[in-house]
Amino acid sequence: MPVESDSGLADVFDLDSVAVVGCSSTPGKAAHDIPRYLREHGYDVIPVNPFADEIFGRTAYDSLSGVEEDVDVVDVFRPSEEVAGIVDEAIDRGDVQVVWLQLDITDDKAAARAEDAGLRVVQDKCMKVEHRRLTA
Template structure:
């Protein structure tokens, strides 16, 4: 079952390093503003976007497989139909504990695969909204 309870969400939000797949270099877009909010609240944000040259003053990675840092959470800002492939990349890593799909993004089958691997899965929730509601 995907993470739903406030206690579980608080625990997930207690992590430190978040790789943001689909992180945008464009201010005003949710995929830029939400990771910026997370950075402002002390999270280490690792941008993943093969089409951007720089996000938050650093070069983004092209894919999760290239990320060198240890990742706690993968936050997904990509269409639902891309989630399965992103989960494939997550499952190749040993460090990722949680996959979080932003508001409006769902993939039950991919979520089952995440959970079967012993990791936690959040879908169709905004990380900024939940952080503001539960952590501030």
């Protein structure tokens, strides 16, 4: 069952590293501004974007499986159709604790698979909105 309670969401914000799949290098896009907000609030944001070499002064990885650092949370800014593959990569890594699907992104089957593998899942919620709401 996806994380929906305030206490469950707050637990996610106690984690440190966030790999942002679909992170954008373009200011003004949600996939850039939300990760920037997370960085400004102390999170270790790891950009994943095969079309960028660097975002926020950090190496941008081509895929989640290529990320060399430990990852606590995978924040997804990709279409719902791509979630299944991202979840597979998250499960295979072995270090991911949470898969967070941004607004309007859902995949119930992939979410169930992630949960069966012991990961927590948040669907169709914005990390920035929820962080602001719970930490204000």
